[in-house]
Amino acid sequence: MRKTSLDVKDLQLNALLEVTQAVNNNLPEEDLLKIYRFTLLADLKVEKLALYGEENGRWICRAHFGTKTHFADQELPKKYLSLQKERVVTDDVFSEFESVFPVYHKDKLLAVVFLKSGLDDSKQNRFLNALTNIILVAIENKKLARKQVEQEAYKRELEIAKKVQNFLFPKELPKIERLQIEAFYLPHHDVGGDYYDYIQLNEDKFLICIADVSGKGVPAALLMSNFQASLRALVRQSGNLEEIVTELNLTTYRSGNAENFITFFMAVYDFKEQSLEYINCGHNEIILKSNGKIQMLTEGTTVLGMLNPLPFIESKKIENLTDFFVFCYTDGLTETFNENDEPFEFERLKSIIEKENFSDINRLQHVLLDALQNFKGEGNFHDDITMLSCRVRNK
Numbered sequence: 001m002r003k004t005s006l007d008v009k010d011l012q013l014n015a016l017l018e019v020t021q022a023v024n025n026n027l028p029e030e031d032l033l034k035i036y037r038f039t040l041l042a043d044l045k046v047e048k049l050a051l052y053g054e055e056n057g058r059w060i061c062r063a064h065f066g067t068k069t070h071f072a073d074q075e076l077p078k079k080y081l082s083l084q085k086e087r088v089v090t091d092d093v094f095s096e097f098e099s100v101f102p103v104y105h106k107d108k109l110l111a112v113v114f115l116k117s118g119l120d121d122s123k124q125n126r127f128l129n130a131l132t133n134i135i136l137v138a139i140e141n142k143k144l145a146r147k148q149v150e151q152e153a154y155k156r157e158l159e160i161a162k163k164v165q166n167f168l169f170p171k172e173l174p175k176i177e178r179l180q181i182e183a184f185y186l187p188h189h190d191v192g193g194d195y196y197d198y199i200q201l202n203e204d205k206f207l208i209c210i211a212d213v214s215g216k217g218v219p220a221a222l223l224m225s226n227f228q229a230s231l232r233a234l235v236r237q238s239g240n241l242e243e244i245v246t247e248l249n250l251t252t253y254r255s256g257n258a259e260n261f262i263t264f265f266m267a268v269y270d271f272k273e274q275s276l277e278y279i280n281c282g283h284n285e286i287i288l289k290s291n292g293k294i295q296m297l298t299e300g301t302t303v304l305g306m307l308n309p310l311p312f313i314e315s316k317k318i319e320n321l322t323d324f325f326v327f328c329y330t331d332g333l334t335e336t337f338n339e340n341d342e343p344f345e346f347e348r349l350k351s352i353i354e355k356e357n358f359s360d361i362n363r364l365q366h367v368l369l370d371a372l373q374n375f376k377g378e379g380n381f382h383d384d385i386t387m388l389s390c391r392v393r394n395k
Helices: 005-024 029-042 078-082 124-168 217-237 241-255 346-355 362-376
Strands: 046-055 058-065 099-105 108-117 179-186 194-200 205-213 262-270 275-281 286-290 293-297 316-318 323-329 385-393
Touching: 029 046, 029 058, 029 124, 046 124, 078 108, 099 124, 108 124, 124 217, 179 194, 179 362, 194 217, 194 385, 205 217, 205 323, 205 385, 217 241, 217 262, 241 262, 241 275, 275 286, 286 346, 293 346, 346 362, 362 385
Parallel strands: none
Antiparallel strands: 046 058, 046 108, 099 108, 179 385, 194 205, 205 262, 262 275, 275 316, 286 293, 286 323, 323 385
C-alpha cells in the first residue's frame, strides 16, 4: 500500500523528534548512532544503509544495516570524498544500494551515506540528509567538547607539574670563596625530565647531583619529583653512596614500572678529608678539572629503574682534592644538532673546558651557551639542557 504525503510527513516528524530528544539528552555517540539506525529502519522504512565517517584519518563505516556485505570491514574509496551531491551508485562494491549522498557542515564533509529506501518519495533523501547532519554535527560537537575537556585537564596537570618542578631545584646556590655553584636549565617542553641539586649535608660535606629521566613532559617531571624526594630523604639517613643509589634504583623501578629509567650522577665532597666520592649511574661523562688536568668521572653503575637489583655498583673516591672544578650536564647539551645534522658532541665540550681558566664559573655558562647557540644556528633545541658547575677552593 502506497504511503500518502501526510503519512510520510508524520514519519519524518517522529524521526526528527526522536533524534532531537536523543541529542538534547546528551547521549553517548554510540547511543546516538543506535537511535539513528533504529529511526531509519522503523520510522522511515529505509531498507539498507551504510554511513561512513572519518576516524583518526581513515574513513570507516560507522553504521550499517540490511546489507549482505559486512561494510565495517570495507574502507571508503577515495573517489567518494569529492562527492558534492546525491548520485546513483554504480560501484560494484556498493551495488546493493540505490544512491549515495554526502553530508556537509560548513563546507566540511562529515559523512558519505549509501542508501536503499523502501519509500517512494523524491524528498526522502533530502530529509535523510538533514537528519544525518543533525546526528553527525552533534557527534562532532561531542568530540570537540571532549577534546576541550582533555586540553583543560592537561593544562591543569601541566600547572601542577610546573609547580612540582619548581620545588625540585634549589632556591639558592652557594657563592662564597671556598665554594661556588652555578646552574642553567632549559626545558624543551613547558616541563622536562632534567634535575640538578645541591644539598649541604653538614659543615664539612655537601652533595651535588644531576639526573635525566627517559621521556619528556609531565610524566617525566612527576617521576623526577618522586626521585628527588627519595634522594633527599635517603641522604639524611645514610652516608653510604652505594646504599643510597640501591634504594633510588628500587624506588625508580617501582614508580616507572621498569619502563622508564633515570641517568644519575651524585658526588659528595668532604672539606675536612679533601676527598670527592661519586657514583655515575649511566650518566654522561662528568668532567673534573684539577691542576690543569682533565679527568672523566664515569665509575658507578648502570641506569636506574630498568633492572632490580642493579647488576653491579661501586662508588669511587678521589683523594687530595683542594682546588678543583666539576662540570655536570645532561645529554641535551652534547646532542644539540646544527643545520648539517651534526651533534655538538662531548669532544667539543671538553675542548672548551680545557682551554678556559674559569676563576669565575659564571663565565662558563655564558661561554658554553654562546658556543652552543653559534653551533646550532637557526635550528631548534630538541631536548632539555641542564648544566651544573661546581668550583671548590679548599685552602
